[in-house]
Amino acid sequence: MSPIVIAGGGIAGAAVAAGLARAGLDVTVIERETGPTDKICGEFLSPEAQDYLGKLGLDPADLRGHQISELALVRGGDQIRTKLPFTGIGISRRILDEAVLTHAAHCGAHVLRGHRVISVSTEGGLAIDLSGMGQIRPRNLFLATGKHELRGQSRGTASRNDLVGFKMYFRLTPTSEAMLAGKIALVLFRHGYAGFQLVEGRKANLCLLTQRAHLQNMGGDWRGLLSDLLAQNPYLGQLLTGAAALLERPLTIYRVPYGYVYRPSPSDSAQIFRLGDQAAVIPSFTGDGMAIALHSAALAVSCFLAGETASAYHQRLSADISGQIKRAGQLYSFAQNGITQMAFFGLAKLWPATLSFAASLTRVPLQARL
Ligand SMILES: Cc1cc2nc3c(=O)[nH]c(=O)nc-3n(C[C@H](O)[C@H](O)[C@H](O)COP(=O)(O)OP(=O)(O)OC[C@H]3O[C@@H](n4cnc5c(N)ncnc54)[C@H](O)[C@@H]3O)c2cc1C
Numbered sequence: 001m002s003p004i005v006i007a008g009g010g011i012a013g014a015a016v017a018a019g020l021a022r023a024g025l026d027v028t029v030i031e032r033e034t035g036p037t038d039k040i041c042g043e044f045l046s047p048e049a050q051d052y053l054g055k056l057g058l059d060p061a062d063l064r065g066h067q068i069s070e071l072a073l074v075r076g077g078d079q080i081r082t083k084l085p086f087t088g089i090g091i092s093r094r095i096l097d098e099a100v101l102t103h104a105a106h107c108g109a110h111v112l113r114g115h116r117v118i119s120v121s122t123e124g125g126l127a128i129d130l131s132g133m134g135q136i137r138p139r140n141l142f143l144a145t146g147k148h149e150l151r152g153q154s155r156g157t158a159s160r161n162d163l164v165g166f167k168m169y170f171r172l173t174p175t176s177e178a179m180l181a182g183k184i185a186l187v188l189f190r191h192g193y194a195g196f197q198l199v200e201g202r203k204a205n206l207c208l209l210t211q212r213a214h215l216q217n218m219g220g221d222w223r224g225l226l227s228d229l230l231a232q233n234p235y236l237g238q239l240l241t242g243a244a245a246l247l248e249r250p251l252t253i254y255r256v257p258y259g260y261v262y263r264p265s266p267s268d269s270a271q272i273f274r275l276g277d278q279a280a281v282i283p284s285f286t287g288d289g290m291a292i293a294l295h296s297a298a299l300a301v302s303c304f305l306a307g308e309t310a311s312a313y314h315q316r317l318s319a320d321i322s323g324q325i326k327r328a329g330q331l332y333s334f335a336q337n338g339i340t341q342m343a344f345f346g347l348a349k350l351w352p353a354t355l356s357f358a359a360s361l362t363r364v365p366l367q368a369r370l
Contacts (some may be wrong), residue, residue: 012276013144019301044287052294065091
């Protein structure tokens with residue numbers, strides 16, 4: 001086993017593996033999935049994320065995603081349309097994550113699939129328990145296992161974790177497909193919001209977040225939630241008329257820890273670097289979670305190669321992105337409250353530039369980008 005282990009081969013883990021391997025280091029990525037999988041995500045690849053992929057040597061244009069340059073903000077029967085100040089890409093995580101992991105392997109990283117990191121302990125030196133392989137003792141661990149805690153590596157509480165996410169792909173009718181082409185629809189509804197956009201192959205991704213209590217009120221399942229959403233939003237209802245669901249059942253996620261930012265403490269292990277959602281989780285309507293994951297990977301590579309400590313890396317990362325995550329949390333709370341939601345919508349209707357401004361507040365800050 002390599003002296004450097006990366007737990008999790010999602011976008012953050014694969015990117016850090018590619019960066020370290022390109023610098024000539026011996027690294028192994030451990031990914032529990034045996035092959036490409038669907039993931040719950042709105043699948044909007046922001047320009048910052050595209051930039052980071054380019055710097056890794058991966059051209060996002062090669063992924064043949066769907067170009068998105070317009071935003072439709074939808075509330076009930078009303079909507080505001082505005083040009084985005086950038087072009088995003090709709091690309092499924094099944095394609096994207098696999099491309100980054102394959103790229104890491106081309107850069108020289110070893111990729112071990114189908115094994116799960118069960119637990120990590122640091123007492124008596126770094127030790128990792130792996131399914132089917134027993135214990136390994138690498139010199140360093142880059143922890144990139146996503147949103148949820150890993151045994152032995154608890155990380156404090158998020159500002160909220162009462163949220164439930166769903167994602168479903170649809171094949172739309174040609175008329176609806178033409179209506180959605182080039183756009184991301186951000187749909188505000190009571191107790192939540194949804195993103196709707198096309199990805200490669202012109203599949204439509206409907207990804208939504210709601211409060212657990214609302215889900216229970218809607219009968220506790222996707223069907224009840226979706227029919228309530230369609231009843232509240234004629235635009236979405238129109239787009240989904242005649243659409244065919246492409247997954248047997250939606251992907252779901254519980255307890256999304258929005259607002260979480262890892263704060264280093266003096267008792268931290270100097271050998272463990274946290275990346276991506278293990279380091280910070282931004283509300284998903286911003287479409288910038290993958291950019292944060294890629295930023296954390298680029299920063300971790302730069303700090304590690306410069307011989308900086310894990311704690312110095314965590315401090316820099318938290319300084320880079322805490323403001324962005326806080327502002328996204330405030331916008332999220334705004335959007336959840338009926339009165340402020342209405343006020344924000346009214347303002348954006350008068351000045352659509354409000355939307356571009358709000359979007360700019362939730363990006364990885366320019367001065368932090370590597
Ligand atoms: C509802 C929703 C919508 C979103 N929409 C967007 C969007 O449109 N645009 C955007 O930029 N961001 C979006 N995000 C955020 C984005 O999905 C995350 O920020 C991003 O996936 C973080 O990448 P990661 O590599 O840290 O984690 P992940 O992508 O979750 O990758 C973690 C990897 O680790 C593997 N793994 C997990 N546990 C283990 C283990 N024990 N052992 C081995 N392997 C393991 C997993 O299989 C996975 O491949 C959204 C998030 C949510 C919840």
